[in-house]
Amino acid sequence: MELGEEELTSSVKRYYKESLKHSLGQCDFNFVLSDPRLPDNPIVYASEGFCSMSGYEHHEVIGRNCRFLQGPDTDRRTVLEIRDAVREERPCQVHILNYTKHGNPFWNLFYMAPVYSRKDGTVVHFVGVQTPFSAAATAAAAPLASKKLNLMDAEKRKEARSECLQQIQGEAPMRVWFALNEIQGCVCFVEADEQEDNHKCVAKDEDKGRAACAVQTILCNLMENSRIGGGGRGVAETRCKEIAESAVGGVVCSSLMLSLTRIQQSFVLADPKLPDIPIVHASKVFCEITGYSQEEVIGRNCRFLQGPDTDPEAIRKSIAGEHACTVRILNYRKDKTSFWNHLHLSPVRSATGEVAFYVGVQLAMDIVDSAGDENVGMTPYMKQLGAVGAVKVAVRSLQGSGLRRSFKKNSEE
Amino acid sequence: MLTIKRVATLVSINQELEQAAGCGKDCLGSCCMPGAKLPLYTFGRRRSGLLAGDSDGDNGFLDSLLLAQWEDRMDKGLFRYDVTACETMVLPGEHGFIAQLNEGRHSKKRPTEFRVDQVLQPFDGKKFNFTKVGQEEVLFCFEESEDGTSQYYEKAPVSWSPNVIAINVSPIEYGHVLLVPCVLDCTPQRIDPDTFLLALQMAVEADNPYFRLGYNSLGAFATINHLHFQAYYLAAPFPVERAPTTLICHRWKKGGVKILELGNFPVRGLVFEVGDSLEDLANAVANTCIYLQNANIPFNVLIADRGGRVFVFPQCFAERQARGEVEQEILDTQVNPAVWEISGHIVLKRRLDYESATEESAWRLLAEVSLTQERFDEVKKHCLKSVFNAPNKVKVEMPTMDSSLHLMGLSGVALNGQSEHCLVLQV
Numbered sequence: 001m002e003l004g005e006e007e008l009t010s011s012v013k014r015y016y017k018e019s020l021k022h023s024l025g026q027c028d029f030n031f032v033l034s035d036p037r038l039p040d041n042p043i044v045y046a047s048e049g050f051c052s053m054s055g056y057e058h059h060e061v062i063g064r065n066c067r068f069l070q071g072p073d074t075d076r077r078t079v080l081e082i083r084d085a086v087r088e089e090r091p092c093q094v095h096i097l098n099y100t101k102h103g104n105p106f107w108n109l110f111y112m113a114p115v116y117s118r119k120d121g122t123v124v125h126f127v128g129v130q131t132p133f134s135a136a137a138t139a140a141a142a143p144l145a146s147k148k149l150n151l152m153d154a155e156k157r158k159e160a161r162s163e164c165l166q167q168i169q170g171e172a173p174m175r176v177w178f179a180l181n182e183i184q185g186c187v188c189f190v191e192a193d194e195q196e197d198n199h200k201c202v203a204k205d206e207d208k209g210r211a212a213c214a215v216q217t218i219l220c221n222l223m224e225n226s227r228i229g230g231g232g233r234g235v236a237e238t239r240c241k242e243i244a245e246s247a248v249g250g251v252v253c254s255s256l257m258l259s260l261t262r263i264q265q266s267f268v269l270a271d272p273k274l275p276d277i278p279i280v281h282a283s284k285v286f287c288e289i290t291g292y293s294q295e296e297v298i299g300r301n302c303r304f305l306q307g308p309d310t311d312p313e314a315i316r317k318s319i320a321g322e323h324a325c326t327v328r329i330l331n332y333r334k335d336k337t338s339f340w341n342h343l344h345l346s347p348v349r350s351a352t353g354e355v356a357f358y359v360g361v362q363l364a365m366d367i368v369d370s371a372g373d374e375n376v377g378m379t380p381y382m383k384q385l386g387a388v389g390a391v392k393v394a395v396r397s398l399q400g401s402g403l404r405r406s407f408k409k410n411s412e413e
Numbered sequence: 414m415l416t417i418k419r420v421a422t423l424v425s426i427n428q429e430l431e432q433a434a435g436c437g438k439d440c441l442g443s444c445c446m447p448g449a450k451l452p453l454y455t456f457g458r459r460r461s462g463l464l465a466g467d468s469d470g471d472n473g474f475l476d477s478l479l480l481a482q483w484e485d486r487m488d489k490g491l492f493r494y495d496v497t498a499c500e501t502m503v504l505p506g507e508h509g510f511i512a513q514l515n516e517g518r519h520s521k522k523r524p525t526e527f528r529v530d531q532v533l534q535p536f537d538g539k540k541f542n543f544t545k546v547g548q549e550e551v552l553f554c555f556e557e558s559e560d561g562t563s564q565y566y567e568k569a570p571v572s573w574s575p576n577v578i579a580i581n582v583s584p585i586e587y588g589h590v591l592l593v594p595c596v597l598d599c600t601p602q603r604i605d606p607d608t609f610l611l612a613l614q615m616a617v618e619a620d621n622p623y624f625r626l627g628y629n630s631l632g633a634f635a636t637i638n639h640l641h642f643q644a645y646y647l648a649a650p651f652p653v654e655r656a657p658t659t660l661i662c663h664r665w666k667k668g669g670v671k672i673l674e675l676g677n678f679p680v681r682g683l684v685f686e687v688g689d690s691l692e693d694l695a696n697a698v699a700n701t702c703i704y705l706q707n708a709n710i711p712f713n714v715l716i717a718d719r720g721g722r723v724f725v726f727p728q729c730f731a732e733r734q735a736r737g738e739v740e741q742e743i744l745d746t747q748v749n750p751a752v753w754e755i756s757g758h759i760v761l762k763r764r765l766d767y768e769s770a771t772e773e774s775a776w777r778l779l780a781e782v783s784l785t786q787e788r789f790d791e792v793k794k795h796c797l798k799s800v801f802n803a804p805n806k807v808k809v810e811m812p813t814m815d816s817s818l819h820l821m822g823l824s825g826v827a828l829n830g831q832s833e834h835c836l837v838l839q840v
Contacts, residue, residue: 072668076686076718077658083622084650259648262472324488346484349497375567382481385488389480390472393587393623396497397648403501404649405509 011035011044020225029214030130036254039261055101071099118233121241123254131211133203244400259394265387266362291334305331340365350399415530415735421636442544453569455558473620482552496584506772508652514767529731536601542639589645600640604702610695616720627752632711634751652757679779681789682726704799713752730782
């Protein structure tokens with residue numbers, strides 16, 4: 001999915017003044033800004049330090065998701081932590097194994113923090129700070145070995161150790177472990193010391209301090225240089241409104257947006273709880289088909305697509321009955337040309353079980369390719385249903401508070 | 414013989430019907446299948462490149478297809494209820510247990526007796542099995558393609574004993590399906606390397622971290638003794654996926670399967686993570702499960718992270734229930750702790766249980782499922798042995814002759830007899 005250069009630069013311009021570039025340029029840190037409201041949460045700003053750390057050129061980095069730093073030995077659970085911080089729209093700190101452009105692994109103390117809009121509380125950007133470090137101490141993988149050592153005679157232990165080392169013709173430094181098996185007595189294992197435990201690695205406190213300081217500095221810079229006026233109220237490092245609260249106002253939160261932008265179909269989401277059921281999200285493909293931009297569409301009821309010859313009765317019935325329907329309806333593009341729209345409409349429920357949106361998936365009949373084997377590949381109608389399914393999965397977990405953790409203690413409720 | 418009484422979940426429309434032979438119903442039996450045409454998805458076998466990071470950008474082919482077909486069956490009214498109308502929430506706390514209130518799932522049938530002390534039981538054609546499922550409940554067949562690419566065919570002649578993806582008419586979540594490998598083989602519920610590899614391949618092909626597959630052995634709350642896996646979508650991590658793990662085996666050679674132990678989680682379990690080879694992962698897990706089956710230890714398996722992480726949980730809840738060792742309060746919730754519950758997704762039948770659910774109550778329930786630490790350590794030893802000493806070559810970490818031994822096992826289990834220089838003892 002190609003992102004236009006304009007989209008990427010306007011992501012930064014929309015929220016911050018020109019002066020930001022200069023003040024961020026003064027920062028010595030390795031960091032990026034990413035935009036979760038663009039498809040796949042791409043990097044929209046990268047510091048010099050980031051580029052030299054990673055070995056990538058600036059242009060190789062802008063527009064891509066930061067996962068290119070991951071590699072074969074990157075811990076899967078750590079990746080889940082980052083993914084879930086994006087999903088829960090909160091900060092995270094992880095120790096992660098990353099790779100430079102040339103494939104060299106390095107340990108990275110990665111701090112990520114959301115930047116929230118002061119206007120509606122949504123996540124505007126994520127700040128990601130990378131602090132490479134060398135291990136303070138690799139986590140030992142055999143804690144039980146030391147427990148069993150207590151049971152053994154120190155002299156015998158020394159003997160066993162030198163025997164082991166003699167028999168194994170290793171040049172590299174060795175670590176010797178002992179384990180006790182109830183039946184067979186003490187067992188000695190030998191392991192080369194340089195074996196990297198890519199599973200765990202802990203940064204020194206000074207590295208952690210540096211990283212935390214970096215995040216703070218960058219966030220301050222963003223806040224000081226944020227645009228105020230023209231509807232915006234700047235950005236903040238903490239949320240002014242909970243996700244559920246923003247949702248009531250018809251704002252699509254960034255984590256839901258991230259799921260919606262994965263769907264390559266023309267569709268809109270409309271909010272039936274707001275007056276006149278306005279569109280709250282329109283996909284890129286919708287904009288391409290109809291000729292309208294997202295700004296021209298969001299906040300309006302879908303009927304602007306209808307014209308003098310359209311009959312919207314079936315749609316009305318479907319919304320009244322809270323059930324899905326498929327209608328063939330005449331629609332008009334921005335340039336006034338008309339097309340037959342094979343529209344599939346369905347209610348979409350959130351975690352509460354109530355209808356949160358109606359999804360309308362458009363299929364312009366004149367662009368349906370009738371040539372080719374109809375038996376092979378998904379039919380356009382199937383693709384529409386696939387979009388509905390993907391929306392339903394996303395909305396159920398991500399709309400409103402959704403399935404995100406809360407840390408309130410029961411006693412407070 | 415130990416048994417418990419429980420109500421089987423209805424997974425298919427035909428499950429309630431009388432077991433009539435030969436049907437005229439378009440089922441998946443040998444009466445209707447020859448000459449039948451069903452939708453078919455062929456997948457290209459992936460040999461490598463199974464990175465931790467998400468795939469780029471858009472939803473995948475299999476993903477879109479499965480969701481589309483499922484939504485289509487929803488429109489056709491094949492499900493007993495709309496699962497998206499069931500309230501669901503995350504219980505407050507750091508673990509993130511997910512509770513759902515689902516009053517419709519529970520069937521009104523009389524409870525039947527299930528034997529819980531025999532993990533391997535022979536297939537019984539007289540009982541409900543997946544050959545009796547209606548063809549309309551099948552979303553598509555799932556086979557390996559011949560040319561390494563993925564494709565979908567609306568109608569294709571079925572192979573002799575296809576792998577089918579069928580809907581679960583009592584879904585736990587959106588997209589709940591059943592993967593039945595080689596449906597006409599009538600294999601009883603048990604794990605073997607080939608069919609487990611198929612399940613992994615489905616996870617890899619779906620390429621979605623929120624699409625997981627699960628398996629319940631007999632005695633661990635499987636109710637249908639016909640080989641099947643379950644799968645569904647939930648756009649949130651399961652608590653078990655968040656749990657910290659400790660590496661059991663040091664990786665010596667790059668690219669081997671990693672084996673870890675779960676920590677800070679109410680149910681003790683092993684975690685297998687893929688290296689270079691999906692086949693090696695399948696063999697490692699299958700060998701572990703074969704040991705458990707032969708030792709008559711009930712267990713559950715979760716395939717997560719796009720086929721990259723597999724969790725194996727030996728369990729003993731049913732046995733303890735049969736012996737009357739489980740608290741009545743927990744039995745009253747009628748929760749049968751199978752793979753989804755163990756992973757942290759708990760479906761509750763009564764509103765009062767849903768409204769009073771807490772992280773502590775979820776933990777308490779799941780703690781009853783786990784083997785004790787002592788018993789688990791014993792079982793773990795045997796599982797690890799069965800992985801390394803298996804006849805099929807599993808690249809986990811077999812050191813070469815002139816390198817050092819790698820250490821394994823926290824309880825002193827040694828492995829591989831390759832080096833005579835070592836003091837390592839064979840268990």
